[in-house]
Amino acid sequence: MAELITKKLTKQFGGLVAVNDVSFSIKSGEILGIIGPNGAGKTTFINLISGIYLPTSGSIEFDGVDISQKPAHERARMGIARTYQLIHPMENLDLLENVMIGFLFAQKQSIAKARANAEALCGTMGLANLHRPVSKLTMLETKKMEIAHALANGPKLLFLDEVMAGLNSDETKDMIATVKQLAKERNLAVGVVEHVMGVIRELTDRVIVLESGELIAEGPYSVVSKNPRVVQAYLGGAA
Amino acid sequence: MKKITSGIFPISLVLLAASLPLFLGAYPQAVARSVFTYMALALTWDILLRSGQVSFGIVGFYGLGSYAAILLAVRAGMPPAVAIIAASLFAALIAFALGFLVLRLRAMYFSITTLALAEIFKVIIHNWNSFTGGPEGIVLPQVVFNGDSRALYWLSLGMVLVVVAVSVFFEKSRLHYSLTAIRNNEIAARTSGVDIFANLLITFTVTSLLQGLIGGVQVFSYGFAMPDSAFDGNYTLLPLAIALLGGIHSTWGPIIGAILLGVASEYLKLKIPYGHLLVYGLIIILVILFIPNGIYGLVRKGRSKRNG
Numbered sequence: 001m002a003e004l005i006t007k008k009l010t011k012q013f014g015g016l017v018a019v020n021d022v023s024f025s026i027k028s029g030e031i032l033g034i035i036g037p038n039g040a041g042k043t044t045f046i047n048l049i050s051g052i053y054l055p056t057s058g059s060i061e062f063d064g065v066d067i068s069q070k071p072a073h074e075r076a077r078m079g080i081a082r083t084y085q086l087i088h089p090m091e092n093l094d095l096l097e098n099v100m101i102g103f104l105f106a107q108k109q110s111i112a113k114a115r116a117n118a119e120a121l122c123g124t125m126g127l128a129n130l131h132r133p134v135s136k137l138t139m140l141e142t143k144k145m146e147i148a149h150a151l152a153n154g155p156k157l158l159f160l161d162e163v164m165a166g167l168n169s170d171e172t173k174d175m176i177a178t179v180k181q182l183a184k185e186r187n188l189a190v191g192v193v194e195h196v197m198g199v200i201r202e203l204t205d206r207v208i209v210l211e212s213g214e215l216i217a218e219g220p221y222s223v224v225s226k227n228p229r230v231v232q233a234y235l236g237g238a239a
Numbered sequence: 240m241k242k243i244t245s246g247i248f249p250i251s252l253v254l255l256a257a258s259l260p261l262f263l264g265a266y267p268q269a270v271a272r273s274v275f276t277y278m279a280l281a282l283t284w285d286i287l288l289r290s291g292q293v294s295f296g297i298v299g300f301y302g303l304g305s306y307a308a309i310l311l312a313v314r315a316g317m318p319p320a321v322a323i324i325a326a327s328l329f330a331a332l333i334a335f336a337l338g339f340l341v342l343r344l345r346a347m348y349f350s351i352t353t354l355a356l357a358e359i360f361k362v363i364i365h366n367w368n369s370f371t372g373g374p375e376g377i378v379l380p381q382v383v384f385n386g387d388s389r390a391l392y393w394l395s396l397g398m399v400l401v402v403v404a405v406s407v408f409f410e411k412s413r414l415h416y417s418l419t420a421i422r423n424n425e426i427a428a429r430t431s432g433v434d435i436f437a438n439l440l441i442t443f444t445v446t447s448l449l450q451g452l453i454g455g456v457q458v459f460s461y462g463f464a465m466p467d468s469a470f471d472g473n474y475t476l477l478p479l480a481i482a483l484l485g486g487i488h489s490t491w492g493p494i495i496g497a498i499l500l501g502v503a504s505e506y507l508k509l510k511i512p513y514g515h516l517l518v519y520g521l522i523i524i525l526v527i528l529f530i531p532n533g534i535y536g537l538v539r540k541g542r543s544k545r546n547g
Contacts, residue, residue: 050430051429051430052426052429052430071429071434072426072429072430073429073430073431073432073433073434073435075430076429076430076431076432077432080430081430081431082430084426084427088423088424088427089423089424090419090420090423090424090427090428091423092419092422092423092488093416093419093420093423097416097419100416101416101420101428101431101432101433102431102432104413104416104417104432105413105416105417105420105428105431105432105433105434106431106432107432108432111412111413111416149427149431150430152431153430153431153432
């Protein structure tokens with residue numbers, strides 16, 4: 001059972017407060033949606049949790065340990081993983097080798113063991129022809145590789161940053177089923193950033209809404225989507 | 240079977256290289272030693288390049304190793320083998336300490352800083368007359384092996400084989416994965432558990448150790464060190480040209496590049512003095528424009544096409 005808790009988490013870039021006083025928690029077995037208009041601070045929020053940025057103030061606690069100041073690679077080894085909105089796979093490594101990285105360094109496995117585990121993981125993700133260069137993959141395969149790359153950390157907590165973007169509706173359905181199944185099988189805590197509300201509705205147990213870095217609403221999607229403040233944040237003006 | 244045959248080629252190459260002094264005179268042996276020196280330096284540059292860091296300071300640790308070796312022999316009376324090993328360790332120690340500063344830098348800031356470091360080492364040695372001999376340099380009472388050209392050739396070959404072995408180790412071990420990940424996407428590497436700084440520090444220290452070793456071997460082969468020769472910018476430039484021509488991010492590339500450029504430049508030196516430098520410049524330009532992955536890059540491409 002893993003749990004991540006942030007308390008009054010804040011990140012400031014010069015005069016801009018990208019994440020402002022956000023307190024929330026997520027635990028194993030839960031799929032949490034993180035929504036909000038462009039520039040709301042969703043990706044910055046994930047960057048803070050994964051350790052790409054260190055917070056200006058506030059704290060992040062994972063499994064009872066304060067990880068606010070820990071470097072990213074240590075957080076990866078503790079069981080935090082994420083995907084990237086803009087995917088830049090390791091182009092000099094093939095598909096399988098890309099997936100091996102987390103097994104090798106987050107889980108500190110031997111090359112032989114990492115290779116075997118990466119092959120198995122790719123199999124369950126429906127990825128084949130594992131020695132292709134990553135430039136030859138389809139969009140769906142690239143997205144799946146990105147998730148496999150994150151799962152290779154052996155995470156307890158996984159953040160997916162717009163993994164559905166760019167997929168057609170069949171591929172999106174496929175991806176939703178994959179994520180649900182993975183979360184269940186591995187008892188993961190999953191944070192999902194998506195702009196497509198249909199995906200959020202289908203996939204998540206609960207959502208948090210960010211606007212200008214602040215958490216403005218929290219609850220099941222069906223409730224939050226009717227919240228006047230959320231509607232206003234999305235549509236703007238006097239809605 | 241594939242493993243056995245793939246081992247035969249390198250082994251016969253080593254045997255051929257080891258037996259060359261039996262057929263060749265002193266002059267070609269000296270040319271070969273110079274080829275080995277540049278080959279080894281090109282390999283050390285390439286090993287660090289596999290992490291994405293472009294060093295312009297190869298000569299810095301090479302020169303440091305040269306001077307450390309000769310000073311340990313002249314001032315402390317150490318025997319050659321001990322002095323060379325101690326000099327390598329000294330270069331490694333300096334690199335390890337400086338690594339905490341320079342490995343925070345990236346891209347051109349890292350490159351320029353390594354260039355500056357080499358210059359700083361040179362200036363210190365140049366001006367520390369009483370200890371280093373200053374601009375006039377320092378001379379060994381006796382070259383190793385009494386200057387026997389065959390023995391010096393084998394020493395140089397042994398040195399390059401050590402560097403090749405380290406390069407192959409970097410290609411086959413976990414370091415291959417961590418360094419490639421760092422080079423391709425540093426942020427994603429971090430969130431996959433790769434300790435960027437530790438990996439860069441190990442690589443920077445090991446490559447500097449090897450550069451110190453190459454300097455130490457060189458100084459005992461020639462018997463003297465001067466700031467202008469030990470810190471000659473060619474020791475930075477030529478290895479770069481060699482690795483680019485042969486093919487970066489590989490062990491074979493610098494080996495191929497050093498043989499081609501080494502032999503070609505020796506020939507051109509005789510035809511047109513300083514003409515070899517012109518050729519180096521042209522090669523860098525042409526390679527970057529037309530075969531950015533070098534000769535071995537073409538071989539690799541051809542091979543992967545054939546395999547499907």
